[in-house]
Each structure stands twice: as structure tokens, then as C-alpha cells.
């Protein structure tokens with residue numbers, strides 16, 4: 281039993297003076313006033329001033345960069361930043377020690393996420409880490425990423441990605457497939473990846489419509505991406521066959537669920553936006569506001585997406601472009617810019633992000649029967665509005681629970697407490 285100043289279920293209004301009962305990892309009931317038939321005992325957590333919210337969902341990140349601090353320089357925009365990412369990757373050692381290092385970095389990102397109140401993550405993975413994805417932290421949807429421009433590299437990348445997805449599914453991991461981006465995935469690889477997502481019924485996630493340079497490369501095979509790929513020696517002679525953002529959106533809609541990540545440039549692409557709106561029953565947008573602002577100098581066109589009836593989920597992207605893995609910091613960025621209300625931003629970081637990952641029946645709201653995936657927050661200054669209190673940067677996250685088990689923080693500072701509800 282957790283008692284708190286506010287229980288914020290997200291599928292209904294905040295419950296003031298509320299309580300929430302957990303049994304066997306699931307929420308049994310919640311309400312206001314005295315909990316019926318309950319006497320406080322050692323299992324009661326009296327978090328009098330606290331706020332209980334659904335565990336936050338990070339719709340898009342790349343945990344392999346969780347040790348990058350500070351983020352890579354974003355000056356020069358996306359193609360220049362991609363070059364820095366490639367240099368970072370190429371600078372890594374190879375061999376067992378380096379692979380163990382990547383696994384430790386992913387674990388570090390999971391730990392940081394849990395400490396930030398996150399209980400589910402959409403992870404873009406370039407390979408299964410040594411020992412697999414650790415259990416016991418946040419839930420993870422692992423989107424295996426693939427890219428390739430030449431016929432040979434595309435074929436190898438596709439085969440490896442599809443093999444990894446089979447391994448993940450066999451290990452009981454929630455898997456997905458991520459074609460990297462329209463500028464980096466040649467048409468034959470696109471066909472193979474979409475077919476695999478359909479046949480295995482796994483969701484898709486893809487960076488789409490990030491900048492004008494992407495559109496230029498797809499349209500005419502020229503521009504900063506062409507220059508970059510020539511320098512890297514990956515531009516095939518004769519040029520690759522590439523799909524436009526609009527064509528990609530139609531293809532992503534052939535899978536069971538898809539996240540169009542970023543979509544920053546969709547305000548210049550009415551055809552792509554119309555296709556996205558047409559497929560809003562299976563596609564949503566995943567925005568990473570701080571990263572988009574750093575790389576593009578503006579925020580994603582969220583009003584446009586919402587006006588088209590498209591769900592918008594929030595992600596952090598990786599520490600290669602953002603200083604931490606705080607979903608609440610992404611919410612604050614949108615609210616401070618006047619783009620959405622505090623409540624709307626939190627819905628994007630819970631309900632809609634859970635939908636983006638295909639986890640909508642598991643997490644994203646507080647409701648009887650659901651796993652007790654939640655975060656307990658403690659404001660440090662007085663508030664009259666629960667959503668504003670949640671987003672106050674001075675509010676502390678004191679504990680994060682997945683299925684009723686504490687995965688970060690503790691209730692040690694609470695009265696009448698035990699560590700495990």
C-alpha cells in the first residue's frame with residue numbers, strides 16, 4: 281500500500297490524498313481517502329507529500345552511448361554529427377574487453393534510466409551485448425538496427441539483424457527492427473527488414489525526415505550526406521536506390537506497429553505527413569526535443585502531428601546528443617517552449633510512449649490489473665497542480681518500481697515503511 285498526496289494515473293485526473301494497493305507485482309486498486317479494509321502495517325508506505333505516477337517510458341534511445349559525457353558537438357547539424365558518431369565508433373577497440381565495455385555501458389544507461397523514473401525503454405541496438413540485455417531493470421523493447429548502402433553491405437547487415445531478432449525473440453526479449461534512416465538504408469535492405477517485421481510480427485522504429493540534407497540525398501543523390509559517405513568510402517558506384525520519407529512511411533505501415541523517430545522535416549513534406557496521418561492506427565511519431573533542438577536549432581513540429589491526429593511519444597535519444605536520459609527533462613523542454621501543457625507532455629512520456637513500443641497493455645497508466653510500474657516523486661516546494669509538481673526540476677525521484685519491485689531509489693526516508701511494497 282502506498283499513500284501519497286497525489287496518485288496520477290494518467291488515464292484519469294490526479295487523485296488527491298490517494299492510495300494505491302499492490303499485490304504480487306500488480307496494482308490491485310487505487311482511490312482517495314481511507315483505503316477500504318486496510319490497517320496500516322509494515323507493508324504501508326506513507327509517502328504523505330509524494331506523487332505516484334506511471335513509470336516513464338523512453339520511446340527512443342541508444343544505450344550503447346550511455347557513457348558519452350558530455351554529448352558530442354552538435355554544431356554543423358546532422359551530417360557533421362553523424363561523422364562524429366562514426367569516428368567515436370571506429371575509435372572503439374574491438375575484442376572481448378571492448379564488447380564487455382559496451383555491455384557495461386548499456387547497463388549504466390539502464391541504471392540511469394531507472395533512477396530517472398523510467399520503467400520501459402525503446403532501445404536502438406547495433407548488436408546484442410555480451411550476456412544479452414540485463415533483466416531486472418526497466419522493460420526494454422530492443423529494436424535491432426540495420427543500415428547499408430552498397431548491395432553487399434546491405435545484404436550482410438540485413439542477415440545479421442534478422443538473425444539477432446530471432447535470437448532476441450527466442451530469449452523472450454521484446455524485439456523490434458530499426459531500419460536506420462532513409463539516407464543510410466538502400467532499397468533491397470528496406471524490403472528485407474520490412475518483410476522480417478511482418479513475418480515475425482515485431483514493431484519497427486526508424487529515424488525519418490530529420491533534415492533537408494536527408495531529403496536532398498534521396499531526391500538527387502547530392503549534398504552533405506553524399507560528401508560524408510564519399511569520405512567514409514561507403515558510397516557505392518552508381519549510387520544506391522533510396523526511398524523517400526513518404527515511401528518509407530508507407531512501408532513502415534506494413535508492419536504491426538511503427539515509430540517514425542524525429543520527423544523534424546515533415547512540415548516541409550505534405551505527402552509524407554498525409555501518409556503518416558492515414559496510418560495513425562499503427563504509426564506514431566517519437567520526438568526527442570533536446571536532440572532535435574541541438575541538431576536542427578528548433579523543436580519538432582508537434583502541433584502539426586497532433587493536428588493530424590498522430591500520437592506523439594517522447595524519447596531522449598542517446599547521450600551522444602543529449603546530456604542525460606531524463607524523460608522529464610524532455611517534457612520540460614516542450615512545456616517551457618509553450619508547445620504542450622504539462623499534462624500533455626506527461627501523456628506523451630507514458631501512455632503514448634508505451635503505445636509506441638507495443639507495451640500499451642503493460643505500462644503507461646496506473647490502473648487495477650496492470651503491473652505496478654511506477655515512479656514515486658517528492659516535491660521540494662509547494663504546488664497546487666500535480667502535473668506542474670511532477671515537472672518541477674526541484675522535484676526528486678525517490679523510487680522507481682517495475683512490477684512492484686524497487687529498481688532504483690528506496691522508500692527508506694518514508695515513515696511506516698518497508699523497502700518492498
Ligand SMILES: [Zn+2]
Pocket residue numbers: 340341342404487541597598
Ligand atoms: Zn536515434
